[in-house]
Amino acid sequence: MSRRFLHEWRQITIIVGLTLVSVAGCEGLLGDDDTYRVKIVPEKLHHIETLELEKASEQARDVVADANEEPAEEITLTLEQCRALTLGNNLDLKVQLVNPAIAAERISQEEARFEALFSANGGVGKTDTPVPSTLDIAGSNVDYSYSGLGVRVPLRTGGTVNFDIADNRTKTDSLFAVFNPSYSSDMSLSLSQPLLRNAGHRVNTY
Structure with a gap:
């Protein structure tokens, strides 16, 4: 009975010893805190x-x-x-x-290729043309000014849409002018679309 007890005790001692050695070895492989000391800032x-x-x-x-x-x-x-x-x-x-x-x-x-383009223009001018008589219909002195706004919208199908507004003012010294100064306004809308080359949604977006 004592031999059997000693034999079992010896086996238990060997198993416990091997377990402690294994745990110590694993801790050595895992390393200490210095292993992860180097950290890179994101x-x-x-x-x-x-x-x-x-x-x-x-x-x-x-x-x-x-x-x-x-x-x-x-x-x-x-x-x-x-x-x-x-x-x-x-x-x-x-x-x-x-x-x-x-x-x-x-x-x-x-994507910026399909952004709308706004445009504006304007100007003033004056002409002084000698005339042989004060009865000339056009008049000798003409003052004029003009301004305009426009929008150009490229389409994904390859075409363009243009919308323009223009305003003109004219003043003359002619005696025969019905409205002096006179004003005129114009508005235009145009659409252009290629049918063969550069036409289509796939051609312009891929």
Whole structure:
């Protein structure tokens, strides 16, 4: 009975010892808090700093080590720290972070082709034309002014719609002018649409 008890006790001792050794080994593999000490700030990954050429050239000269200089102190890094440093200083990844913004700007650039275009114009003028007689119908002095507004709307089918309004004012010294000054207003609406080349929604949006 005592032998059996000693045998079982020995087995239990061996199992407990192996369990403690395994737990200690796993803790060693997991590492301590220093393993995750290196952390990359998210703002640093989403922001590309401008390169100052003068400062970079000075740093490049400082990097050139003297042959008699003692080597730098050895630094021990874990695998996680190496990954963090590599990803944080990878220029290819920084470029990829900017690509979505560039693609969005290109989409905005293409969509701007279909934005309405407003236009405005105006002017004033005066003419003084000698006439042989004061009875001339046109008159010798004419003052005029004009102003206009327009809207041009590109269509996704390739066509354009134009809407224009113009206002004119004319004043003359003619004795035969019925309305002096006289006013006139014009309004026009036009639609142009290609039928073959550059026609269609798919051609202009893809």
